[in-house]
Amino acid sequence: MTAPRMPLTELERGTPFEQRHIGPDPAARAKMLAQVGYGSLDELTSAAVPGTIQSDEPLRLPTARTEAGVLAELRALARRNQVLHPMIGLGYHGTVTPPVILRNIMENPSWYTAYTPYQPEISQGRLEALLNFQTMVSDLTGLPTAGASLLDEPTAAAEAMALSRRVGKVKEGVYLVDADCLPQTVAVLRTRAEPTGVEVVVADLSEGLPDEVAERGVFGVLLQYPGTSGVVRDHRAVVERAHELGAVVTVAADLLALTLLVSPGELGADIAVGSSQRFGVPMGFGGPHAGYMAVRESYARNLPGRLVGVSKDADGVPAYRLALQTREQHIRREKATSNICTAQVLLAVMAGMYAAYHGPEGLAAIARRTHRYAALLAEGLRGGGVEVVHGAYFDTLTARVPGRAAEVVRAAREAGVNLRETDADHVGISCDETTGREQLAVVWGAFGLRAEEIDIARLDAETPDALPAELLRADEYLTHPVFHAYRSETAMLRYLRRLADRDYALDRGMIPLGSCTMKLNAAAEMEAVTWPEFGAMHPFAPLDQAEGYLTLIRELEEGLAEVTGYDRVSLQPNAGSQGELAGLLAVRAYHRANGDERRNVCLIPSSAHGTNAASAVMAGMRVVIVRTGENGDVDLADLRAKIEQHREALSVLMVTYPSTHGVFEEGITEVCAAVHDAGGQVYVDGANLNALLGLARPGRFGADVSHLNLHKTFCIPHGGGGPGVGPIGVREHLAPYLPNHPLQPEAGPETGIGPVSGAPWGSAGILPISWAYVRLMGGAGLREATQVAVLGANYVAKRLEPHYPVLYTGPNGLVAHECIIDVRPLTKRTGVSIDDVAKRLIDYGFHAPTMSFPVAGTLMIEPTESEDLAELDRFCAAMIAIRAEIDKVGSGEWGPEDNPLRNAPHVVAQLTREWPHPYGREEAVFPGGEQARDKYWAPVRRIDGAYGDRNLVCSCPPVEEYEG
Template structure:
């Protein structure tokens, strides 16, 4: 590879007439100069040398021609018009809510929030970390438990994670049994069953209203309030469970907990649920932030992310992710969960909803909601219906023998969706959006002309009313006006680096443009305000959009079918492995339980394999980062009769197109195994290669990487699973939606909602529709060009660790700092923190190889930004040379002290061996536009030793 850098020069303007032209950052002239720097005359020549012929597809993409932005929006309007927005009073864990405009505009629709990355670099993530700490405080306060995490994917999967946590806490060696109340949400019950089967856990469903049945259980799940609306005292069952040594899990409604006694005060060990009704729209089922809170003593086994308070280099309080050794990419096959993300954007919205309304506002919303339910109950009694439960919060269960379907139809005529329980029972759920017209419409459907005029008695028993305070921290009392809230959100946003400020060159994470046109439709009422269990006639637009997207993804990947139900990449992995498991079982091969995983693979692969009931066997990599074929064949031979699958990331996590992938696939197939290709790096394949054609049987796809759903600070994500024809019968299904998957042979639901995070699927639909087949291929080519261009510019300064044929990389490259560290003491972390002073988020730090930086430019960064980043890295290398030659002190230099805050520079006691100017303005351009880190380098170990996971008092921030 010939490395030659050409400085930017003036060139004729190329018209950018299509969406693809505007999505792809480098212009044709820029790409020509980049190719020349790599040593190539054309993109085609580079692709021929970089992408192995053995994987290249033999046919072009069969997709519709690209739409313009107005055309795409017009088509989406047509699809949206096929959905019918009806006031839903269905409940089942999904409720209408009003998103305050200040939060809608300044969080959900704000790229400063939705384009941020997971806060692994805490110094430039203080804003979103504070918002998440607020979220944890809300959950902890309302549940009455001391520690809450920074969100999980949804209520159903949170409950399944709680089951696994309860099993770990019990320290049982045998799988054991998990007891679930019949009044739990039906989708939650089925997600638990799906997750329990491969682990060998027996799930027992029983009516716990009269107490515990006989038997040995390691855990018990109660719903509070129940799916039927019933509010019951948790304490008797909790006490009985504890007497038997079982952990008590409660799935609770956060809004109800403003009025009801907290589960933590009634014996709950773990509380889970959803924060959806705190200002997050239905979105046809998602994305919504699930939550989990735990009692003292088990917080270090808590799955998912946990935000904690530490201190920076000056001793000032600073936020960061706590207990990071629990991160699943570190624990790999020893992981207890495959959760590698959260629902940060939605958790931020929910936390800000609580900040905006405060405890009094939330209580008022809850009282109003309960009051409408009580009015309906009183009216139903007058109409001759039986109200099944005397104690309820927002859901009324009516018994109307033989009349349920008739009343359901009448309610729909009156513009309201009720829930049909059976031919004799209907459920009616109230929420924040319920008003007097809804009450009247419901009662009219039951034959009552008007609501009761007299004052209606409440239906919460006095002994179950909440007495303990909540949300007492000042943050929940200081932002009542919209002006105050607006400024608070802006203050937090300004503390962070997101894509609206600079490129985020994270390898394996594909932080690229999330175009405004792609984002616009998700807030349209026809997409945002649809209940996931609304009648199928009301959701035809959604079903058509989902069907088109699944077909397009199948065409792009070479698979027979795709399911969009998994709501994160980790869940897509699990779905794919469960499909493999189901396939082997259908053939009588239950003994196939070995999953081969290369040592270079994403850590969630191993965690997902364990959760799918498989045993992980690691395959080593050679000195070039490729799968060691000799070791592979040896492992296959050793485990031939037990081999279930191999999980391969392609291109590899090392950023290389491995030439031997077809041989790997054939060897596994010959031994009776299946091939899982992790789709995390699919953005290096789209339009050039299809996993389903070069030997893969199943893949998950990261829509939040390749297909433009934004990362949102660590979620939402969507991880569809694609399979070849023989695995189609084993795709995810759903108990409440026959249309969502194969009912007889499917593996069950992977997420609580039938189509996962359906509310953000219009983003990826719009991206594919506007890029078209040619634009998608060109995006892949541009990503590969950009990665090789950066590798060419940086190679003279930082060794590029792994390359493929002709010294080329795929979509990312790894800068190796290990020799530099040995010679100078400057580490990869020092370089990562120094990049903050230059205004950049760091590349991926020390993954997949310790002491390195993995860099991915993506196709949407233009040449000027790529050069700005390369210039920063090269200037930092010069700073390292000054450490090496003694100009800078080995321990006191701009790298070791990075990042520098404004406060640290204006101190009178400046004693460093470098100047303030060298610290703050290492390149002239920073004088025009400077990002200032709000904190200095954070002490991670201190925060883990002194775990604080809720809002600290204001006094902690006093100077």
């Protein structure tokens, strides 16, 4: 008997990608629907999603294509990018990613699918890698405490400006910026300063601080080292004078230059900021790149962002964790000093490993070679009659060619090299790790010199270095063994594998974190990121060289506008928190353009994400909290009262939809209408868009602006806590106030708010991921994925409801894409805490759901559409088994202090020692039938967080501490 004949058109289509992306197959969905009590996905959708917001109009997106077809499209786009040798500089440089790091970190799902290390016992690998990064930054900057990465150099400088105002002696006055700072940094500083009433003054500080500025008061100073023009100056006199005025001094420093130059700490700086991009991270048309910040010891507990510290576990073994987590914005809300949420963990890990692989000698050799090429280039230009403006430099030259700058830059471009036209009379030239003799010849030729007549060997013998003798670095750095132990690829490969094995990432099993949407990051979506046509593009390259990128960006913007119902989208914000800020700044600019400068009140429900309130404060707004009812919905009566109370000053309502409590609130259209009637705008936080995509569009049901988390709904991986992308969508009336950029006018409207990130299109290097996801799924696939995500959450809720109360439900007793289970009654009765449940899940082979957010003592669970039924059932079985263990504690069978929950997680070392517990070894480490061959073993026992905060150690400790 032969198989039935299939039409060629059906055979040509292949397996639809949504079948790869969506976990439950049709048979599994039928079982799940039966558990929930509905006959189809459409029937469930109609019951769960309020009819007032449902969108029946199909999404107008290109038809879904196969993985092979989408990769072919991406190849065609990549071919439209023309990657010339980058000698533009401006904070972005060519670099060589060691293949062992490229393949085993950047392209390795064990690293890129991991989540923020809030559960440190199962994050020891990436925490150690981040500690390496912190140690590297601290050593090179000469400042004792460095953070675990920021978003990029300009936003790090903005954070330093805010920190200077917060901790300095001068509370008023101006923020003084040297004219030789990166232009994009100055622009971001202005964007961030204006809403909070800070005046940024840019001045030439080469001769010291201007008296007229000093008389006004200065709370902070920013210096670039080396300067954007390339000059290397001794800033000690300026730093000393600034300190006499009570100012806090920040130095934006090039990490590669710091392998040869005196550190900012030795210059007297209080803060150092910069980028680690040139430590093996591709330029990617602007990012993502790990910004850094290091501070003097007295500022350590005020440092914005994340800080990895060393503590100890229950056995006294040294263990890593995020230190001082109470500083996090989700806890401090409107009292937060920063709205930072995502970091750039994956890129920080790469940069730290680049330093470990090369070591101090290797980094210094790269720096010397880079400088040597710059010195030879300068000497060759001088020999040909070209004036090189500065005599002291590291890697960048400014050449004066009166009236000829455009001609020189054009000639170099025609020969395959991009230079920078500073103005009509000056050309900027930057050397880097990828510069060679061929590029020197091209540049000389572009200036009209006969390159073939220049004897490089003779030039090298006769040309001295151009680094000032008084600024040559004499102290040792990167002395910790981690920067000396992994020189061979074999050693580095095994080190990276060893660290990855200590971690729990999405490649091991489900990470059911509510609000964080840890779903499949498909290999086909990830593939193009490391293609050189995308990865090696400089963000300030001429746009006619980036046609492929610009097409991809335009198509992604259009696709995101279509699925959200907005009119315009900006991809510039490089994190969700930055998207929030950009959206609020657009609202603020809209009101001001209408003459409504008094409108500064931001209404925020008490259940909102903590970044909402922090972003509102940064946007110069006054936060007013709106109560939520017992069912988790916004209290409409309180909302109306607050609207009436602040009617004349109302600027915007920020609301998450579906709510932070995981339900579709039925009154959302009424809420939007009430705010609009009072003259306000509505900001819908897009963190939970994974429950709306294809079902409802915020821009159509009343919202004016939203940020979208591409690292959630649109499949960019979390990378251990970053990268993220947080674009904003707006309705037409807010479009004139989207972010723009001084170096690429095409990146935004002339009337825009200014840049919110250093690069024109933010973290453009990872946008191919989301573009591919939309292209692979098509409109119908996106809708189906959302429906299955809602089905999965309701399935888990129904399975667990007999064992744990489900705290909030919406229409028809249903949840949205996540559910909250309440552990508080069990804690009250038995003493078993939410921490105990979370750590016990590790023994069962799971990452814990989101703990105590938005309600203390609860777990928020989001299964996503990518987990299949077997994994959902495995998780539910673990939670049900844990409930039975809690009952044993409650009944007195196990004591409140010695039971498998309180002692979790259990580690291998415990099995080799005397067993003092009232439960057996097997019950401890193989609960619920966990198979030994598949077991994930936590590398450390429960970590003592309080000890780590009291004894703050945030760089690599001596190896001796780990002995025994």
